[in-house]
Amino acid sequence: MRRRVPLQKLRGSDPTLLEVQIQDLLGRPSGQLEPANLCDLFALAELEEPPRSIRSELEQFVKRCRQEIAEIPDGLLPEFCDDYAAVEPARVPATLRALVLELSGRESRDGAGLSKLAEGWSAEEPQAFELGAGTVRVQRATAKPPAPARRAGIGKAEAKPARSSSKAPRRAAAKTVVDVDRRNWMVETVLERLATSQESGLGQAVLIAGIRHRAREQYPKLAPHEITAVLNELLKLGRVRKSAGRWFRTR
Numbered sequence: 095m096r097r098r099v100p101l102q103k104l105r106g107s108d109p110t111l112l113e114v115q116i117q118d119l120l121g122r123p124s125g126q127l128e129p130a131n132l133c134d135l136f137a138l139a140e141l142e143e144p145p146r147s148i149r150s151e152l153e154q155f156v157k158r159c160r161q162e163i164a165e166i167p168d169g170l171l172p173e174f175c176d177d178y179a180a181v182e183p184a185r186v187p188a189t190l191r192a193l194v195l196e197l198s199g200r201e202s203r204d205g206a207g208l209s210k211l212a213e214g215w216s217a218e219e220p221q222a223f224e225l226g227a228g229t230v231r232v233q234r235a236t237a238k239p240p241a242p243a244r245r246a247g248i249g250k251a252e253a254k255p256a257r258s259s260s261k262a263p264r265r266a267a268a269k270t271v272v273d274v275d276r277r278n279w280m281v282e283t284v285l286e287r288l289a290t291s292q293e294s295g296l297g298q299a300v301l302i303a304g305i306r307h308r309a310r311e312q313y314p315k316l317a318p319h320e321i322t323a324v325l326n327e328l329l330k331l332g333r334v335r336k337s338a339g340r341w342f343r344t345r
Contacts, residue, residue: 101128104138108226109145112138120151124159129178130185132159137187137223142317145225160193168204175207183218188306188318191215191299216297216339222319276313280324283308288334288343295340298325 099122102115116135124132138144139156166174178186178194195212198205283305288296296304302318309316325341328334335342 098126098128099131102131104131104134105223106226109147112225113145113147116148120148120155124162129181133178133181133185133187133190134223136190137185137220140187140189140318141223141225142315142320156189163193164197171204171207175211179211179214183215184221186215187220187223188299188302191220192303195297195300195303212297212299213339216299218339219298219322220318222317222322276316276320277324279309279312280305280316280321281328284321284324284328285333285343288341292343295337295342297340298322301325301341 099119102119104112104115107115116138119127119131119135127135135152136156136159139152144152163174191212194208194215197203198208198212284301287301287304302321305321306316306318325334325336329336333343333345335344
């Protein structure tokens with residue numbers, strides 16, 4: 095039985111805790127990780143802005159694991175497929191789905207198991223990695239100088255601290271900036287891609303991978319969850335439909 099690092103709960107951790115949790119995982123071969131944790135790390139790497147402290151290591155980890163998975167011998171593929179078929183489909187990120195689909199189409203190997211694995215995942219949309227909101231920032235306290243010694247009966251009364259005015263202006267809440275050009279580009283590209291596959295439609299993982307590939311120069315940090323959001327928006331508008339994990343253009 096293969097010895098693996100125990101499963102860890104990574105999703106929902108704040109960046110500070112996450113950095114500690116994944117240090118050991120990032121240095122391990124993909125075969126030594128629990129499939130669910132490898133999926134979590136791939137999903138973390140899909141974020142548009144992963145925590146800066148682990149960004150470089152995370153990119154190297156994904157690159158190395160992609161190569162390791164691509165080099166799995168055909169004799170070990172059934173074990174790989176069984177292990178990853180047990181992972182909840184929503185936990186499997188788009189980049190890993192696209193990699194498995196790509197490998198299933200290579201003539202140099204038996205891709206039937208990989209195709210079946212990817213098909214099972216397509217029944218559910220991938221869930222984006224969410225960082226915890228409760229990040230604690232540690233600040234060093236500034237030491238106060240000792241109060242001067244006061245001689246008996248001498249000295250003025252201490253000044254009372256000024257009351258904060260209740261009319262002080264409140265800081266305006268930060269507004270989310272929407273890149274209209276980016277959103278419109280995604281809408282046009284989604285509809286264009288689906289128009290070429292009117293009858294059979296496109297699996298979500300394939301569709302997302304294709305759009306990210308096309309965006310690599312104009313929007314190199316385009317994240318899968320952004321494309322998913324546009325797909326759901328078009329679904330509500332009736333411009334696309336979804337059936338059995340595949341997307342179709344309606345108009």
